[in-house]
Amino acid sequence: MTDETPLWEVFIRPRNGLAHRHCGSLHAADEVMALQAARDVYTRRGEGQSVWVVRSADITASDPAEKGEMFEPAETKVYRHPSFYDIPEDVGHM
Amino acid sequence: MNHREALLTGLLRVADDHLILGHRVSEWCGHAPMLEEDLALPNIALDLLGQARALYTYAGEVEGQGRTEDDLAYLRREREYRNLLLVERPNGDFAHTMLKQLYFSSFMQLWWTAACGSADATIAGISAKAVKESAYHVRHSAEWVIRLGDGTQESAARMAQAVEDLAPYVDEMFAPDDVGSTLAPQMLPDNPALRASWDAQIATVFSEATIEPHVPRASISGGRDGRHGEEMGFLLTELQYMQRSYPGAQW
Numbered sequence: 147m148t149d150e151t152p153l154w155e156v157f158i159r160p161r162n163g164l165a166h167r168h169c170g171s172l173h174a175a176d177e178v179m180a181l182q183a184a185r186d187v188y189t190r191r192g193e194g195q196s197v198w199v200v201r202s203a204d205i206t207a208s209d210p211a212e213k214g215e216m217f218e219p220a221e222t223k224v225y226r227h228p229s230f231y232d233i234p235e236d237v238g239h240m
Numbered sequence: 241m242n243h244r245e246a247l248l249t250g251l252l253r254v255a256d257d258h259l260i261l262g263h264r265v266s267e268w269c270g271h272a273p274m275l276e277e278d279l280a281l282p283n284i285a286l287d288l289l290g291q292a293r294a295l296y297t298y299a300g301e302v303e304g305q306g307r308t309e310d311d312l313a314y315l316r317r318e319r320e321y322r323n324l325l326l327v328e329r330p331n332g333d334f335a336h337t338m339l340k341q342l343y344f345s346s347f348m349q350l351w352w353t354a355a356c357g358s359a360d361a362t363i364a365g366i367s368a369k370a371v372k373e374s375a376y377h378v379r380h381s382a383e384w385v386i387r388l389g390d391g392t393q394e395s396a397a398r399m400a401q402a403v404e405d406l407a408p409y410v411d412e413m414f415a416p417d418d419v420g421s422t423l424a425p426q427m428l429p430d431n432p433a434l435r436a437s438w439d440a441q442i443a444t445v446f447s448e449a450t451i452e453p454h455v456p457r458a459s460i461s462g463g464r465d466g467r468h469g470e471e472m473g474f475l476l477t478e479l480q481y482m483q484r485s486y487p488g489a490q491w
Contacts, residue, residue: 183276
């Protein structure tokens, strides 16, 4: 079954102005059927304005074993957070 | 037959098509070949039932006897149902199910499109919503027919069998409607006029699916007059079970 219907990842954009977000995966024979299945599986309650599907096999993922070198160096760089200046009162809520 | 009776009959025919096919499609729930299709098919069934509800509700108003959508859907006898024989056919395999859906939805897409211009505002309103739903049903079923027809040896053989088995039920969709002459012009679409477009649409799908067109066969009809196949009784037994066993039950 999975040879004929490979895995696809589904991304949905809920509203104009927002980005597509990953919402799940499904099996389908090709991109046309994947898009229809995505519509039927993931937009049943009006969740979407736009749908993307991509073959799971086409996604290059980071290796969990390399988590240390990938992400830890950023943990000690607090100065990258925009929290070291005063926000003028006139700006209001940010 | 006066104008009101003709309109009632015309509405019930289309409503019954949707109720009965909706029930047939719902039989796949929990049995579809894959999870994705197990959601897609009930989606289609729910669209069909929604269209049936709108039509029954309006039919009840036209009749003016106080009958509700539930009375019309659940409390009539077999001979009072006016659906096409095509839609009551048992599901069979997935090829039969999808071909039947393609035949009916392609017909209805043309019908709803024409009915959007109905002189009756309620019919035009129901049609405007339904035409989008049926467009998706055509798209979904056509993609399956193409993939099964142009798929494996097994799927192609099953699709060819479905084409042969359902061939006798095609003509009934386009039979001249005996209520048409009684109705005011532009109330309900003229079914025979939809045939050429339907033939062209199906030919396009069949060509992509590498399916041979069916050999013309003697057509079977009678559904529009309440004469059904033996499977219809079994279908209604299940469909009407709750209201027959617990009359007036609500939840």
